[in-house]
Amino acid sequence: MTYSPHTDADRARMLDAIGVASVDDLFADIPASVRASDWDLPPSLSEQEVRAELARLAGRNRIPDVSFLGAGVYRHLIPSVVGEVIGRSEFATAYTPYQPEVSQGTLQSIYEFQSLICELTGMEVATASHYDGATATAEAALMACRLTRRSRVAVSAGVNPDYRRVLETYCSGPGIEVVTVPIDLADGGSGTTSLEPLADDVACLVAAQPNFYGQIEPMRELATVAHDAGAQLVAVVEPTSLALLEPPGAYGADLVAAEGQPLGIPASFGGPYVGLMAARMASVRQMPGRLVGATRDGSGRKGYVLTLQAREQHIRREKAASNICTNQALMALAATAYLSAVGPQGLREVAELSMTQARHLVAAMEEAGVGVRRFGGSYFAEVAMRVPDAARRHAALAEQGIVAGYLAERDAPEMQDTLVLATTELTTDDDIARLVSALEATR
Amino acid sequence: MSYPDDLAYSREHEWVRMDGSRATIGITSFAADELGDIVFVELPEVGASLKQFSAFGVVESVKAVSDLLAPISGEVVEVNEALRDAPELINSDPFGDGWIAVVEVADASETDALMDATAYGQETA
Numbered sequence: 306m307t308y309s310p311h312t313d314a315d316r317a318r319m320l321d322a323i324g325v326a327s328v329d330d331l332f333a334d335i336p337a338s339v340r341a342s343d344w345d346l347p348p349s350l351s352e353q354e355v356r357a358e359l360a361r362l363a364g365r366n367r368i369p370d371v372s373f374l375g376a377g378v379y380r381h382l383i384p385s386v387v388g389e390v391i392g393r394s395e396f397a398t399a400y401t402p403y404q405p406e407v408s409q410g411t412l413q414s415i416y417e418f419q420s421l422i423c424e425l426t427g428m429e430v431a432t433a434s435h436y437d438g439a440t441a442t443a444e445a446a447l448m449a450c451r452l453t454r455r456s457r458v459a460v461s462a463g464v465n466p467d468y469r470r471v472l473e474t475y476c477s478g479p480g481i482e483v484v485t486v487p488i489d490l491a492d493g494g495s496g497t498t499s500l501e502p503l504a505d506d507v508a509c510l511v512a513a514q515p516n517f518y519g520q521i522e523p524m525r526e527l528a529t530v531a532h533d534a535g536a537q538l539v540a541v542v543e544p545t546s547l548a549l550l551e552p553p554g555a556y557g558a559d560l561v562a563a564e565g566q567p568l569g570i571p572a573s574f575g576g577p578y579v580g581l582m583a584a585r586m587a588s589v590r591q592m593p594g595r596l597v598g599a600t601r602d603g604s605g606r607k608g609y610v611l612t613l614q615a616r617e618q619h620i621r622r623e624k625a626a627s628n629i630c631t632n633q634a635l636m637a638l639a640a641t642a643y644l645s646a647v648g649p650q651g652l653r654e655v656a657e658l659s660m661t662q663a664r665h666l667v668a669a670m671e672e673a674g675v676g677v678r679r680f681g682g683s684y685f686a687e688v689a690m691r692v693p694d695a696a697r698r699h700a701a702l703a704e705q706g707i708v709a710g711y712l713a714e715r716d717a718p719e720m721q722d723t724l725v726l727a728t729t730e731l732t733t734d735d736d737i738a739r740l741v742s743a744l745e746a747t748r
Numbered sequence: 749m750s751y752p753d754d755l756a757y758s759r760e761h762e763w764v765r766m767d768g769s770r771a772t773i774g775i776t777s778f779a780a781d782e783l784g785d786i787v788f789v790e791l792p793e794v795g796a797s798l799k800q801f802s803a804f805g806v807v808e809s810v811k812a813v814s815d816l817l818a819p820i821s822g823e824v825v826e827v828n829e830a831l832r833d834a835p836e837l838i839n840s841d842p843f844g845d846g847w848i849a850v851v852e853v854a855d856a857s858e859t860d861a862l863m864d865a866t867a868y869g870q871e872t873a
Contacts, residue, residue, distance in 0.1 A: 454793070590788060590808075615788075615813040624815070 370706040371736045373666070375687045375727020376517070377438060377465045378578075379545070379567045381655060382731060383643065387569040390642040391635055405597075405611045412609035415597045415634065418641040425547045425644075426561045427554025428583035433595040434637040435580030438564025439468040442511065442541050443475035444593045444627055445562040445582055449509035449537040451591045451626070452559075456481050457507045461495035461527075462488045463516030464541055466716035472511070486510070490719065493520035493680030493689065495527060500534035507534055509560070513541040514550065518713070518725055519663070519687030520680055521550070528557030544568050544581065544640075546685050548649070548656040553583075560584050569643025570636055579636035590616060593627025655730050659686035662728035662737070669737050675744040679723050687727040689713065695722040698747040707743050750869060751776065752843050756859045757868035760801070762819040763843065764862060766853070771820050774847040775807065775838060778872045783809035786835045791827040791848065798822055798851055800858050805848065807838070820858050822851035 311319075316328065325331060332340065350358065372380070390396070395410060405412050415433045422431035435441040446458045458476060460469055462485050469485070476483050484503050489496030493516070500507050510531040514522050524540060531538040537559035545567045547553075553561045565579035566572065584592055590613065598612030618625035647655065663686045670676040670690055679689035692698065695712060702709045710726035726740075755763040761779035765772040780786065790806035798804045798818035805816040827849045831837060838846035863871060 590790070615808045621813050624813075 367706075369703075369708045371739050372708040373710040373724075373726040373728065373732070373736075373740060374708045375519075376711040376725060377467065377564055378572045379543075379659075379686075379727060379729050380572050380731050381545070381567055381569075381659075381729050383569050383571065384646045386646050387639050387642045391639050396635060396638055405609070409609055411634070412597050412611070414638050414641055415595075416599055416609050417645075418637045419597060421641060421644045422581050422583055425544060425552070426542070426558075426563075426581075426583045427552030428558070428561055429554075429586040430589050430592065430596070431581065431583040432592055433597055434565070434633050435582060435594060436633060437576060437578040437580045438541070438562065438566075439465070439471035439580075440475075441562040441564075441580030441582045442468045442539070443472045444580075445539045445560040445584075446472055446509055446511055447475060447479070447481070448584070448588070448591050448593060448626070449539060449560060450479075450481055452588055453508045453535065453537060455506045455508035455536070457503065458483045458509055458511065459486050459500055459503055459507050459536070460484070460511040461486045461513065461516065461522075462717070463493070463495050463518065463520065463522065464511055464513045465517050468513075468541065481508075488516070488518075491680070492682040493518050493684075494522050494682060498526075498530060500530055500536060503534075505534065507536045509537040509539045510534075511539040511541060514553070515543060515546060515685040515687065518680065518689040518723075519684040519727070520689070521683040521685060524551070524553070524556045524558070531559075532557065543685070545652065545656050545659065548652040549660070550685070559588070565636065565640045568640035569646075570639050577633055577636050579633040579640060581640075589613060591626055592616065593625075656686070658730035659728055659732075662686070662730070662732040663688050663726075665734065666726060666728055666732075666737050666740075669741045670744070673741045673745055675741060675748070676724070679720075686729065687725060689720075689723050689725050691722055692724050692744065693722055695724050698744060699724060701747045702740075702743050705743060707740055709740060709744070751865040753865045755843065755865065756819070756862035757865070757871075758801070758817070758819040758862055759871065760817040760819070761872075762817060764819045764859065766856070766859065769853055769856070770825065770850055771822065771853050772847050772850050773819055774842060775816065776868070776872075777842045779814075780839050780842045780846070783807065783812055783814065785810045786838045789831045789835045789838065789848065791829075791831065792824045794824050794827060796824045798824060800861070807835075816848065818851075819862060820851065820853055821855060822853040824849050825852050826850040 419431040450456060458481055460483055473483050486495055495512050512522055512527050514524050516522055528538045539560045540553040540558035542561060542563045544563050561583040563581040565581045570578060596612050597609055600608055600610055602608045614620055616626040667688055676690035676692040679691045699709050699712045710724040713720035713723035713725050755765050757763050761776045763774055763776050786807055786809045788808040792804045798821055800821045801817055803815035804818045807814050807816055828847050
């Protein structure tokens, strides 16, 4: 079977029109050393054989019985209505439409998504989504550089290490220096009282609430630290926590970035997830990505349009606010359906239950003497526990189908013997008991 | 179309009004008409240094976004704050209330690279 609609004669005619001898000549600029020469592919398989092979590969996946792994991704109950809504064929695309006027339903759903994110964050404007929390964070930092016309980014070591790596990558092209602000090893918060040692060209301070170790950061103080240096505060938040914690708009955040996965999207390796970003209206022209606005048509009827497109790459080309404008419209729709289904009270209950289980976990571990809290200060639904010989026991428990959270020393050598454990409303008391007894058995 | 005689014009449709060592700069009525309704102007900061024919700001209309290219080099000493709330001044009065910035000129001889009103009129005819 051929997947190309073009015949050899079609190709010859096209090559002739542009004056090129062969298709290979189109790739002449790519050095031969990096071009694939010998594919060495096995013979093709029938559909039945492909199904069998994929089933065999899928069978190698190991689904843990019990998991306390969070580290940026959290398992929550996803109401069935979410799958029902995003499964509708009218919505089945990852893209916002390029002919928006004929897709009013899609645009309305995105407008509602933006409105929900604004409500959740207390900010004035939200984009129609990014790839994930890491890219949203990096885009927010670049946006702060454009707004302040400065070229240094300060990032707290309490920000997810994956996000910090993506931030480094994004900043490497435009030559923006990324400076890491260490966390205070006593209270687990971003231990900084001034950005002055970093000189006066810092565009923003990027800090997470709660941070990677679950700790509650003094965001109001961090906002002051940033603003005193003429910099912006980029708050990287966990959306469920916003049902209980002070919204970033209230503590002075200038930009908000978040991973939207906890809002109705399953935890899966590699996604798809959805990045959230929100800002103040005064900064809207430097926001990357798509925005949907509400308006009225010639007859006075309410309608939705893509707005402020002059920021975008199809108009501004290389000078666009971002050249990664592909968003995650379907995942944004999942978040919209989720938030609409659970409502403000439901989200508060999710956050409260998640928090409560974290406290049960800490109590059970401390009572059994298998771990103690690594930091003082307060925490949300994820907690750093000091567990002797953590690496060995983490590996041993994984063999038994128990993921004992995240081994912090993987990214931070100074965090030896520390497990970062997450709980949600799906964490049962039995899960906690199994973790504790497995840790006891590996003492 | 005719243009004010006391200004110098660049091929990129900016104008300069020299006043001693200072120059007021803006975009021409031709550029404003071509762009259509202007909805936003990104102004330079006071203190920014402009280089002749390099970008120093952005003008956004309902149909296009264009860089503002400095017609002359120098340091920005004043920007037209009124444009932040009323960018349409560029459409209504491009050579007057729609001015964009005042610069302390670095090298007045740079105006030699600009056109007078007659030449600019021919350029845009």
